[in-house]
Amino acid sequence: MAEVSFDEMGPEGGPVRAPYAELAQWLARQDPRELRRKQRQADTIFRRLGITFAVYGDDRAAERLIPFDLVPRILSAGEWRRLARGIEQRVRALNAFLDDVYHRQEIVRAGRLPAELLHANDGFLPEMIGLDPPKGVYAHIIGTDLVRTGENEFHVLEDNLRTPSGVSYLLENRETMMRLFPELFARHRIAPVETYPEMLLETLQSVAPTGCAGEPTVVVLSPGIHNSAFFEHAFLADQMGVELVFGSDLFVEAGQLHMRTTEGAKQVDVVYRRIDDEFLDPLTFRPDSMLGVAGLFDLYRAGRVTIVNAPGAGIADDKAIYSFVPDIVEFYTGEKPILSNVTTWRCSEPDSLRYVLEHLSELVVKEVHGSGGYGMLIGPAASKRELADFGAKLTAKPGAYIAQPTLALSTCPAFTRAGIAPRHVDLRPFVLVGDRVRITPGGLTRVALKKGSLVVNSSQGGGTKDTWVLED
Amino acid sequence: MLGRTAAGLYWMARYMERAENLARLVEVGYRIALMPSAATGHGDEWRSTLVSAAALEGYGAKYDEITPETVTHWLLRDPDNGSSVWRCLEAARNNGRGMRTALTREMWEALNATWVEYSTLRPGDLRGDRLPDLLNWVRERSQAFRGAMLGTIIRDDGYHFSQLGAFLERADQTARILDVKYHILLPRSEMVGGATDGYQWETILRSVSARGAYRYVYKGPYRAWNVAEFLILSPRMPRSLRFSYDWITASLDGLGEVYGTAAPADDDAAATRARLVDCDMSTIFQGGLHEFLGDFIARNGALSIALARDYHFD
Known part of the structure; x- marks a missing residue:
C-alpha cells in the first residue's frame, strides 16, 4: 500500500502516542533473543492447552495454532469509552431492528429499507415471524468488528450476530501475557477481562423462559470436536460451569428440553448454541441435520426454552443490510450513530455496480453472505486475471456482492522475524445483551502478520494479540 | 453429569491405561527377544506379544512375516492399526476433548501434551536402543496423567467413572498377559518353573514393575504358581485382578453414594x-488357569456393557 497507515504507537521516528509511552520504552530495552524465547514459551503454552483451531479443507494442519503476537495493543480509557458507547448504541438498535423485522416491519413501512432486502434474503427466517423471545432480545452475543484509520476514526466493518467466535483467545491471550510479562502489568493499569464468563452466564440466565422456576439450567450446544471453534465451546462451558452438549445429548419430551445424564433426564432452559440456524432442528429446518434436536424449535416458539442467539438474528449482520445500519440506528434510537460504517457500494444497484467494475483494482469486494475471508477479492492485491474473473462473477450476479474501499487499516507494533515492526490490525469487541448490555473492555485484536497484508482472518494466516484498555 | 461425559471419562481412562499396558507388553517382547532361547524359537516372543495385545489378526492382514521392527511399529505407531499406542493416545485425547469441561486443566494438559508429542515421533525413535526410552516415556506420560487426575479431580461421579475405566482395562490386560503366558510362552516339553520359564515370568513381573514387590512378598525364586497368585489374587499388588476389582467395587459404591441408589451392574462386579x-x-489350577482367565475376561467385558447400560453412556 502506498498510503501511509495510522500507527497506534506513533509514526516512525515521530512522537510516541500517550497510551504507548511505557510500552515503547520497554520495547526499546528488550533483547530480541529474549523475546524470541518468550515467543516459543507462548507457543508451547497454547499448544499444551490445546488452543487450536481447524482450517477447513486443510487436512495436513487439522489442528493449527493461531499465531500469537507478543506485543500488546493499547487503547486509552477515553478511546474505549467512546467505542463502548457506540457499540452499545449499535447493538440496541440492531436488536430493535430484529424485533421489528419479525413483527410489523415499521422500517419498511416508513420507506427506510427496501422490503425485498428482507424477503428475498436467506438470512430472513419466516419461522420467527410473530415470535417474542424473552426480554425482546434476539442477538445476545455479538462481535462487532472495528477498524481504525486515524486518531479518531473507528469504523464498523461487520456486525457478527450469529455465533461470533474468538472470545476464548481474548481470555487466553491475557492469561498468557500475564504469565510471560508480569512486569508490564505492574507498570500499567489494565482493565480486567476475566469476568467475561461470569457476565456471559448472567446474560444467559437473564433471558431464561419466563415460566422457568428457580435457577435456569444453561448449556452450550456444540456441533462436536471437529468444529473449528470446538476449543472455545468447551472453554466457555468450563468457565461458566455448565454442561457442554452435542445434539445427541438433548431430546424433547413432555413439552420440555432435556439432556441425558447418568441419572436420567434433566431439564434444560437456555441453550447457548454454537451451531447454525439451519442445523438447529431437523423437523423445522434441514431434515438431514444430525447436529440439532428434533422438536427444539416448537419448544422455542412455545416459550419453553431460550435459544441464544435467536434463530434468524443473522438477517441483521447480512452484508446487504450492513450498509443500512446507520439508518437503522437513527430509526430506532432517534440518535446519530456514534460509530460510522465503512463506505459501501451495493452492487445490486446499477450505478454502484458500474462504479465497482470500473474501480475493481482499488476495492475490496465481499460476498453478501460470506464470512471468514473466504470468497473475497482484494483489488490491489489481485492479478489482472483474477480481476477479470471476479468482474465476470460480479456481472453475472451483482446482488450477491458489496464493495468497499481498501482501507488503510491502522498498524500496531508486532514482534516479527525481523524484530519489532508495524502490522495491520482490526478489533473485535465482544458484547453481551440480556437484562442489560455488558461489554468486555478491549476485545480480540487480530493482526495480519505478513508485512503489508490487510487480511487478518485466522483462516488466512492472521494472528491475535492481547488488547489493553488503560484505566484512568 | 451427561451420560456422554461419563462415557468419555470412562473411555479416556481406559485408553490411557491401554496405551501404558501396550508399552509394557512391547517391553516384555523386547526383553525376551534379548535372550537367545532355543526353547521358544525365533519370533515366538513377538508373536505372543501380538496375541496379548489382541493385535495378531490385524497385523497378519498387513504383514506376512514377524520381525521385531514391524511388530513394534505396528503396536506403537502404525496408522493402520486402530489400537496402536498412538491411536490409544489419540482416542484418550478425543474422549477428553469431547468432555473437556469434566477435566481439570492439568488433566487436559497431560492428555493433550502426550498426544501432541507422540504425534511428532519419527520412525528412528522406535528402533534399537531408543525403543526402551520411548516405552519408558509412554509409561511416564500415563503416570503423569494419572497423577494429574488423582491430584486435581473432584471426588464425585466423574472421578468414579474414570477409575472404573482404568481398573476394568487394567484387569483385562493383566488377565490377558497371564493367559498368553500360560498358553503360548510355556513350552510344552518343559515343566512350569524351568529356567527359561523363570526368566519369562521374571520379565512379566518386571513389565508390571512388580519384581521387587514379588521378592518382598515371596522371598524366593520365581514360580509360576506364585507369580499367578500375585497377579490374580493379591489384594496388595496394584495391577492384580483382585486389586482392580477392589477398586471397581469401591468406585461403584462411590457412584451409589453420589446418586443415592445402586446400579444393577454392582451385583455383577461384586460377584x-x-x-x-x-x-x-x-482351585484355579485344578479348573485350569486358562479357563479361569477366559471366564474372568468375559465377566469383565460384560461389566463394561452393563455400566454403559446403567449409566446411559449413549
Whole structure:
C-alpha cells in the first residue's frame, strides 16, 4: 500500500502516542533473543492447552495454532469509552431492528429499507415471524468488528450476530501475557477481562423462559470436536460451569428440553448454541441435520426454552443490510450513530455496480453472505486475471456482492522475524445483551502478520494479540 | 453429569491405561527377544506379544512375516492399526476433548501434551536402543496423567467413572498377559518353573514393575504358581485382578453414594470380586488357569456393557 497507515504507537521516528509511552520504552530495552524465547514459551503454552483451531479443507494442519503476537495493543480509557458507547448504541438498535423485522416491519413501512432486502434474503427466517423471545432480545452475543484509520476514526466493518467466535483467545491471550510479562502489568493499569464468563452466564440466565422456576439450567450446544471453534465451546462451558452438549445429548419430551445424564433426564432452559440456524432442528429446518434436536424449535416458539442467539438474528449482520445500519440506528434510537460504517457500494444497484467494475483494482469486494475471508477479492492485491474473473462473477450476479474501499487499516507494533515492526490490525469487541448490555473492555485484536497484508482472518494466516484498555 | 461425559471419562481412562499396558507388553517382547532361547524359537516372543495385545489378526492382514521392527511399529505407531499406542493416545485425547469441561486443566494438559508429542515421533525413535526410552516415556506420560487426575479431580461421579475405566482395562490386560503366558510362552516339553520359564515370568513381573514387590512378598525364586497368585489374587499388588476389582467395587459404591441408589451392574462386579476373594491357587489350577482367565475376561467385558447400560453412556 502506498498510503501511509495510522500507527497506534506513533509514526516512525515521530512522537510516541500517550497510551504507548511505557510500552515503547520497554520495547526499546528488550533483547530480541529474549523475546524470541518468550515467543516459543507462548507457543508451547497454547499448544499444551490445546488452543487450536481447524482450517477447513486443510487436512495436513487439522489442528493449527493461531499465531500469537507478543506485543500488546493499547487503547486509552477515553478511546474505549467512546467505542463502548457506540457499540452499545449499535447493538440496541440492531436488536430493535430484529424485533421489528419479525413483527410489523415499521422500517419498511416508513420507506427506510427496501422490503425485498428482507424477503428475498436467506438470512430472513419466516419461522420467527410473530415470535417474542424473552426480554425482546434476539442477538445476545455479538462481535462487532472495528477498524481504525486515524486518531479518531473507528469504523464498523461487520456486525457478527450469529455465533461470533474468538472470545476464548481474548481470555487466553491475557492469561498468557500475564504469565510471560508480569512486569508490564505492574507498570500499567489494565482493565480486567476475566469476568467475561461470569457476565456471559448472567446474560444467559437473564433471558431464561419466563415460566422457568428457580435457577435456569444453561448449556452450550456444540456441533462436536471437529468444529473449528470446538476449543472455545468447551472453554466457555468450563468457565461458566455448565454442561457442554452435542445434539445427541438433548431430546424433547413432555413439552420440555432435556439432556441425558447418568441419572436420567434433566431439564434444560437456555441453550447457548454454537451451531447454525439451519442445523438447529431437523423437523423445522434441514431434515438431514444430525447436529440439532428434533422438536427444539416448537419448544422455542412455545416459550419453553431460550435459544441464544435467536434463530434468524443473522438477517441483521447480512452484508446487504450492513450498509443500512446507520439508518437503522437513527430509526430506532432517534440518535446519530456514534460509530460510522465503512463506505459501501451495493452492487445490486446499477450505478454502484458500474462504479465497482470500473474501480475493481482499488476495492475490496465481499460476498453478501460470506464470512471468514473466504470468497473475497482484494483489488490491489489481485492479478489482472483474477480481476477479470471476479468482474465476470460480479456481472453475472451483482446482488450477491458489496464493495468497499481498501482501507488503510491502522498498524500496531508486532514482534516479527525481523524484530519489532508495524502490522495491520482490526478489533473485535465482544458484547453481551440480556437484562442489560455488558461489554468486555478491549476485545480480540487480530493482526495480519505478513508485512503489508490487510487480511487478518485466522483462516488466512492472521494472528491475535492481547488488547489493553488503560484505566484512568 | 451427561451420560456422554461419563462415557468419555470412562473411555479416556481406559485408553490411557491401554496405551501404558501396550508399552509394557512391547517391553516384555523386547526383553525376551534379548535372550537367545532355543526353547521358544525365533519370533515366538513377538508373536505372543501380538496375541496379548489382541493385535495378531490385524497385523497378519498387513504383514506376512514377524520381525521385531514391524511388530513394534505396528503396536506403537502404525496408522493402520486402530489400537496402536498412538491411536490409544489419540482416542484418550478425543474422549477428553469431547468432555473437556469434566477435566481439570492439568488433566487436559497431560492428555493433550502426550498426544501432541507422540504425534511428532519419527520412525528412528522406535528402533534399537531408543525403543526402551520411548516405552519408558509412554509409561511416564500415563503416570503423569494419572497423577494429574488423582491430584486435581473432584471426588464425585466423574472421578468414579474414570477409575472404573482404568481398573476394568487394567484387569483385562493383566488377565490377558497371564493367559498368553500360560498358553503360548510355556513350552510344552518343559515343566512350569524351568529356567527359561523363570526368566519369562521374571520379565512379566518386571513389565508390571512388580519384581521387587514379588521378592518382598515371596522371598524366593520365581514360580509360576506364585507369580499367578500375585497377579490374580493379591489384594496388595496394584495391577492384580483382585486389586482392580477392589477398586471397581469401591468406585461403584462411590457412584451409589453420589446418586443415592445402586446400579444393577454392582451385583455383577461384586460377584466377580467374590470369586477372587474366595478362590485359592489350587482351585484355579485344578479348573485350569486358562479357563479361569477366559471366564474372568468375559465377566469383565460384560461389566463394561452393563455400566454403559446403567449409566446411559449413549
